[in-house]
Amino acid sequence: MTAEEDLPVVVIGAGPVGLAAAVELVERGVPVLVFERGAQAGAAVAQWHHVRLFSRWADLVAPAARRLLAPLGWRHPDADTYPTGAEWAGSYLRPLADALGDRVRFGTEVVGVARRGRDRVVDAGRDTEPLTVHVRGTRAEERVTARAVIDASGTWGSPNPLGADGPPAIGETDTADRIAYRVPDLTDAEVAARYAGRHVVVAGAGHSALTALVAFTGLAERHPSTRLTWLLRRQAVGAVFGGGEADQLPARGALGLRAKAALAAGHIRVVTGFRTEEVRRDAHGLLTLVSADGARVDGVDEVVVLTGFRPDLAWLSEVRLALDPALQAPTALAPLIDPNVHSCGTVHPHGVRELAQPEPGVFLAGMKSYGRAPTFLAMTGYEQVRSIAADLAGDRASAEQVAPALPETGVCGGAGLFDQPAESTSGGGCGAPAPQDLTLSAPPGR
Template identity: 75%
Template sequence: MSDSPVVVVGAGPVGLAAAAEAVDRGLPVLVLEQGANAGAAVAEWGHVRLFSRWGELVAPAARRLLERQGWRQPDPDVYPTGHEWAERYLRPLAAALGEIVRFGTEVVGVTRRGRDRAVDAGRDSEPLVVHVRTAQGESRLTARALIDASGTWGSPNPLGGDGLPAVGETAAHDRITYRVPDLTDAAMAARYAGRHVVVAGSGHSALTALVTLAEQAERDPSTRITWLLRRDAVGAAFGGGEADQLPARGALGMRAQRAVEAGSIEVVRGFRTEAVERDPEGRLSLRASTGRVLEAVDEVVAVTGFRPELSWLSELRLALDTTLQAPVALAPLVDPNVHSCGTVYPHGAAELAHPEPGVFLTGMKSYGRAPTFLAMTGYEQVRSVVAALAGDRDSAERVELVLPETGVCGGAGLAAEPAAADDEGCCGSPAGSHAVSLSAPAAR
C-alpha cells in the first residue's frame, strides 16, 4: 500500500488541513471534493459571519504552506463571513495544494480490495478501494488510508420531532428551508417580509435566524416570528452572554434574548412537530404530538441540526456509538445528554480510529449528531491522524486542546433535550497548551 495515497474526502477546512499536514510530512495524498470549489459547503452559508477571528481559523500546516507561496493572512482580529473564509483562505489553500485536490468528484463507496465487510482475511494488508463518480463516469482509486472530512452539511435533521420527517413535511418543501435565510438578498427578503415565519431549533443557527428575522420585522412590522422549541423551557438556549469566552457567540444569544423580551418573537415551548398540513388558503399548519396546532404559517426555518451520512461507508467496519453515531471512544466526551464544561478532553488518532485499519472520521462528522464541534478541534484531529499515518506515534499521541467556555455548564438532560446538532458551539476548559475558537456561523 506504500504507493497508494491517503485519500481525504472533502475540501473544506478540515479536509484541506489534513492534506496540508500530509504534504508537510511527505505523504502522498489526494483530496476528493464533490463540489466545484473548495469550501463549497461553507459558501452555502457564506452570508453569515463566524464567531471566530481570522487568527483562529487558519490551520498551522496550511499557514506554512500558504506563506511559502507569498500568502498573507488577513487581520487576525477580524471576524470573517463564510464567503470571506472560503475566498481568502480555503480556495487559495486548494490552489496551493494543486492537482492533489480533485473537484466534481463524488465518493459513492469505500471498501477493502476484494473483500466485503464480512471477510476477515486481508483487512490489514489489502488497500482500500474508493469508488468515485465524476461527469466522465465511475472509477476506482486505491488508498492506503481514508480521512473522511466530508462534514454533515448535506444531511440536515427534519422538522419532525422524532428524527424522521413529519407527515406532510416533504410535500411542503416549498415552504420549509433547513438553512439560515440570506435576507441580504432582495428576493429572499421578499419571501419572508410580512409573513408568519416559524423558526424551529434551539442552537446557534436558530438564534442567528431569529436575530436576522427580528431585524426584518423592524423594517416590516407586519412580519410575525414564532420560535418553536421542543424543550419545555428556553433554559440555556441563549448561551452564556458576557461569560462566553467567544464574545461574538455571547453577543448573539443576548441579541436573541432581547428580541424575545421585547415581544418581537413569540416562543412556543414543548412542541414536537408530528404533521404539516396545508389550510384552504395554502398556508401551513403544524400539529404537535400533543394535538396542539400552530396555524397560518407562511414559512418554516427548520434549523434542528445535522447528522452524518454513513451509507457510502457501509462496507467498512466502523465502531460508532449507538446514540450519536460518533466513534465510540469519542462519543462519551461530546454527548450533549451528559456534556458539561470541561468534559471534551483532548483527542486525536486514538479516539478516532475504527476496527477498519487506516479509516478515520474527522471534523464535524466525527461528532456524529453532537453539536459541540470546533474548527481548531478538527485541525488538531487531522494533525494527530496524519502523524499516526506517518508512523510518528509520539506526535500522534501528543494532543493538547483548550476549548473556550460558553458560560453555561451542565448536561441538557433528556427532558430539556440537547442543543441542536447544527451548531459548532461547545463549552469546556481542560488543561492544555493553546486555546481554539469557534468556526460556526453567527449573526452579522
C-alpha cells in the same frame, strides 16, 4: 502490487478540515488525494456565505496551512476579526486548495469505500488488502486504491428534519416548498421578500436558530407585519441563549445576548414543548404544524428548520465502523461530546486514538466525527487531522500529544438537547473572560 507507502491517503471533502488534513500529510511527505463533490473548495461554506462566524481568523487558519501559504505570498487576514462564510472560503480555503494543486480533484463524488476484494463480512485478508475508494465524476466512475481514508465530508448535506422523532413529520416532504433547512440570506432582496410580512416559524435551539432569529428580528423591524414564532422541543427556554459574557468565544456569547434581547423586545412568540408530528396545508396554502400532543401552530407561511445535522454513512456501509448508537460519532469520542451529559461546553483533547475505526486506515474527522452532536469548532478538526497525519507518517509520539485549548461556552450542568435546564455560571471551569464590544452580523452556529 503497489507498496502501501506509495499509495495515497484519500481525503473526502475539500472543506476546512479536509484541506487541513491534506496539508498535514503533504508536510510529512505522505501522498494524498482530496476528492470534493463541489466545484470549488469550501463548497458547503459557500452556501452560508452571508453568515458571520463567531470564531476569529486567528482560530480559522490551520497552522500547517499557514506554513504552506506564507512562502507563496499569502497574507493572513486580521487575526482578531470575524469573517463571513464567503470571506473564509474566498480568502483562505480557495487559495489553500490552489496551493495543493492537482492533489485536489473537484466535481468528484465518493460513492463507496471498501476493502479491496472483501465486503464487510469477510475477515480473511482484511489486514493486508488496501482500501478502495469508488468515485464518480468528470472522469466517469473509477476505483482508487488508498492506503487510508479520512472522511472530512461534514454533515451539511444532511440536515435534520422538522419531525421530532427523527424522520420527517407527516406532510413535511409534501410541503417542502415552504420549508427551508438553512439560515436564509435576508440581505438578498429576493430572499427577504419571501419572508417579509409573513408568519415565519423558526424551529431549533442551537446557534443556527439564534442566528436566524436575530436576522428575522431585523426583518420584522423593517416590515412590522412580519410575525415570528420560535418552536422549541424542550419545555423551557433555559440556557438556550448560552453563556453570554462567560463564553470564551465572545462572538458566540454576543449572539445569545442579541437573541435574548430580541425575545425581550417582544418580536418573537415562543412555543415550548412542541414536538412536530404533522404539517398540514390548507386550501389557502397556509401551513398548520401539529405536535404529538395535539397542540397547533396555525396560519404559517414559511418554516425555517434549524434542528442540527446528521452524518451520511450510506457510502461507508462496506467498512467496519464503531459508532455510538445515539450520536453516530466514534465510540471513543462520543462520551467526550455527548450533549446529554457534557458539562460546560468543553471538549477534552482527542485525536487518532479516539477517531480510529475497527477498519484499519479509516477515520472520521471534522464535523463528520461529531455525528449528531453540535458545537463543533474548526480548531478541533485541525487538531484531529494533525494527530491522524502524524500517526499515518509513523510519528506515534506526536499523534498522541493532543492538547488544544478549546473555548468553553460558559454554560455548565450538562443541559443536553431536551428538557433539563442548564445553569450559567462564571465559577469553576466556566470562568468569564473580560467583556468585549463587538459588532456582529448574525454569527453562525459553527
